[in-house]
Each structure stands twice: as structure tokens, then as C-alpha cells.
Amino acid sequence: VESYVNKGQEIIIEGKLTSRSYETKEGEKRYVTEIICNELLMLGNK
16 A cells, blocks of 8 residues: 555545464564455545
């Protein structure tokens, strides 16, 4: 997305949130929440 929009530009994202976890090499458990985008609308600049 960052290659298509500028900071401050208004957008609408339609999709779903997913959560997952993984373990680092040091054994720490990390949690990640991601947006899986189905549609992106660029509205304009601020």
C-alpha cells in the first residue's frame, strides 16, 4: 500500500483481521495482527 498512497491520504480498506503467533530464535512468543485487504479505495489528500 505504501507505494500507492501518501501519508495523510484518506483511504477505505475492506477486508478481514487475522491474528497469528510465532516463536523467535530466542524462544520468545510474538503475536501479529494483520489486515487481509480485499478492496482499497483512495479518497484523496488531506
